[in-house]
Amino acid sequence: MQTGTFPKTERDATKQSWRSMWAGLGTLGLVLAIYSVNAWISSGEEDRLGSISATYYTQSRDAFVGCLCVIGFSFLYYTGFPNEPLRRKSGRLIDKLSDKWVGTVAGIGAITTAVVPHEVAQKDVSPCGSTFECTRPDWTFVPDVIFGIPAFWFHYIGATLLFGCMAIFCIFLFTRGNGTEKNWEFSERQNKHGIPQIEWSHQNLIYTGIGLMICLCMVAIGIILASGNDRSIFWPELAAVLLFTVAWLMKWGDKGTSHPS
Numbered sequence: 001m002q003t004g005t006f007p008k009t010e011r012d013a014t015k016q017s018w019r020s021m022w023a024g025l026g027t028l029g030l031v032l033a034i035y036s037v038n039a040w041i042s043s044g045e046e047d048r049l050g051s052i053s054a055t056y057y058t059q060s061r062d063a064f065v066g067c068l069c070v071i072g073f074s075f076l077y078y079t080g081f082p083n084e085p086l087r088r089k090s091g092r093l094i095d096k097l098s099d100k101w102v103g104t105v106a107g108i109g110a111i112t113t114a115v116v117p118h119e120v121a122q123k124d125v126s127p128c129g130s131t132f133e134c135t136r137p138d139w140t141f142v143p144d145v146i147f148g149i150p151a152f153w154f155h156y157i158g159a160t161l162l163f164g165c166m167a168i169f170c171i172f173l174f175t176r177g178n179g180t181e182k183n184w185e186f187s188e189r190q191n192k193h194g195i196p197q198i199e200w201s202h203q204n205l206i207y208t209g210i211g212l213m214i215c216l217c218m219v220a221i222g223i224i225l226a227s228g229n230d231r232s233i234f235w236p237e238l239a240a241v242l243l244f245t246v247a248w249l250m251k252w253g254d255k256g257t258s259h260p261s
Contacts, residue, residue, distance in 0.1 A: 022252045025074050029245030032067040035060045036238060050230070052237045053118040053155065065114045072110030075165075078103035080173070099173055106165035112158030116151050159237075163218050166244040170211030174251050175204040203250070210247045214240045 036052045039060040043049050055064040080099020146154060217240040221233045 019252060021074070023249070025071060026245055026249040026252055028067050028071050028074075029241060029248065032064065032071070033238060033241050033245070035063040035067070036234075036241075039064075040234060048232055049234055051118070051233045052241070053113070053159070054234075056117050068110050068114035072107045072114060075103040075107030075110060078107075097168070097172060099169075102165050102168050102173060106162055106169075109158040109161030109163075109165065112154055113162060116155040116158065118152050118155040160218075163214065163237075163240055166240065167211045167214040167218070170207045170214065170244065170247045172211075174207040174247060206250065207247055210243045214243050217243070 036055055039055045039058045040049055042060075043058070049055065049058070052064075055061055078099065080103060217236040220236040224231050224233050224236070
């Protein structure tokens with residue numbers, strides 16, 4: 001007599017394990033957001049952090065760096081869905097993208113953001129309220145200059161890659177389904193160029209909307225940085241992280257498409 005809810009086959013066990021890892025990665029996104037908000041609150045009204053990356057210079061930096069590294073390495077080993085039907089039928093470059101390659105770029109971006117400290121603004125190194133002090137990281141092994149380029153530029157490049165891949169995941173990858181003919185979320189209808197047309201289900205509308213909002217967050221961050229008025233980009237960054245976490249966990253909750261088939 002069989003008891004419990006054990007997987008019936010090795011394939012089922014693989015799917016359960018894959019779904020658990022997917023949920024864990026989404027949970028890490030929430031943990032990263034919680035620690036960042038805690039650092040913001042603890043910094044005091046006069047010394048608010050200029051960005052999520054300013055968490056480097058608080059007592060929450062170990063959790064911040066740890067979460068980013070785990071997320072980054074998880075993306076590096078993430079294979080996702082092959083999406084062979086779409087990749088075969090569509091001639092567009094964007095449709096040739098695979099989850100694996102976008103995940104690899106996102107992983108590189110996350111790890112780079114984690115190990116390369118950003119440029120320190122004066123308000124980031126001032127005392128952060130009465131509970132703790134902002135201090136420069138003493139653990140970093142990254143030199144100040146890499147190949148003649150200030151190291152902090154690699155931090156910004158890594159963050160841009162990470163946020164950009166978040167948007168690509170939501171708009172172009174999560175809307176595809178799991179990449180099999182049976183469970184393919186693209187209809188057989190084609191436009192005049194022979195490109196399969198997306199099936200605008202409620203889930204796909206939400207994924208696309210979240211991706212566009214992440215793009216808006218990136219635009220807001222760029223405008224704030226370009227203005228040079230020393231305003232904080234903390235909340236646009238936090239919004240992008242939370243938006244992607246919501247989309248990621250939604251995809252995990254979609255049992256029909258949240259694991260390789």
